[in-house]
Amino acid sequence: MKNLRLKSARAAMDMSQQQLADAVGVSRQTINAIEKGDYNPTIRLCVAICRTLGKTLDELFWE
Amino acid sequence: MNGLLLIAVLLIAWLGLACYFWQRERGPKAAYDERQEQARGLAYKYGFLTLAVCVCLLDTVLTLFPWIGTEAGGFFCLDLGVTVFAVTAIWKDAYLRLYEKPWEVVTMWGLCGLGGLLYGVFSLRKEGLLVDGMLNLSAVLIVISGSVLLTLAVFLYRRRAAGREDEEP
Numbered sequence: 001m002k003n004l005r006l007k008s009a010r011a012a013m014d015m016s017q018q019q020l021a022d023a024v025g026v027s028r029q030t031i032n033a034i035e036k037g038d039y040n041p042t043i044r045l046c047v048a049i050c051r052t053l054g055k056t057l058d059e060l061f062w063e
Numbered sequence: 064m065n066g067l068l069l070i071a072v073l074l075i076a077w078l079g080l081a082c083y084f085w086q087r088e089r090g091p092k093a094a095y096d097e098r099q100e101q102a103r104g105l106a107y108k109y110g111f112l113t114l115a116v117c118v119c120l121l122d123t124v125l126t127l128f129p130w131i132g133t134e135a136g137g138f139f140c141l142d143l144g145v146t147v148f149a150v151t152a153i154w155k156d157a158y159l160r161l162y163e164k165p166w167e168v169v170t171m172w173g174l175c176g177l178g179g180l181l182y183g184v185f186s187l188r189k190e191g192l193l194v195d196g197m198l199n200l201s202a203v204l205i206v207i208s209g210s211v212l213l214t215l216a217v218f219l220y221r222r223r224a225a226g227r228e229d230e231e232p
Contacts, residue, residue, distance in 0.1 A: 026096035
């Protein structure tokens with residue numbers, strides 16, 4: 001399932017996928033895969049993304 | 064071992080050592096991320112399974128085509144296994160490290176593939192396809208170089224496809 005909340009949060013911060021990827025230390029393709037729902041990140045990566053975007057885990061990843 | 068072959072072996076060894084120390088210097092920046100590690104694990108599995116199946120079938124193939132020879136057959140099996148690994152890793156965007164530049168890979172593969180292909184062709188023209196009734200190892204080099212160039216083609220195709228992916232800023 002696509003993660004549209006992550007995509008909107010990223011867009012709200014005016015960040016590209018590459019910028020978010022660089023900030024959390026992963027490849028752009030990984031961020032793209034998470035947003036498309038093709039990859040389930042580990043909790044560590046989820047936390048890193050939440051910290052970068054200033055959101056909670058519930059806001060971005062809870063279904 | 065003739066002089067040219069010795070130089071080639073020394074050059075490859077030097078390149079290998081240079082790559083090793085260069086990557087070591089890069090430290091954590093040379094790592095793969097978690098998704099890539101997972102994808103590479105899958106690629107290793109497919110590559111190993113391909114190699115295992117090829118080795119199992121090698122005896123049958125050599126019985127049908129004894130002129131191939133065990134050495135060449137072994138190299139073909141290895142080549143197929145490595146190619147399957149590389150293509151799988153590339154397809155899943157797990158071949159390049161996080162901060163690895165694509166041009167480095169393209170240059171290396173291009174040089175290796177073309178160099179091997181040229182050397183193989185010249186060697187085949189000089190010695191012929193069969194040597195003492197067995198396949199000339201230069202034919203193996205041509206096949207391996209062809210695999211390298213095929214892998215490069217897949218890499219370039221994926222890079223192009225990734226560039227066309229719908230990505231909003």
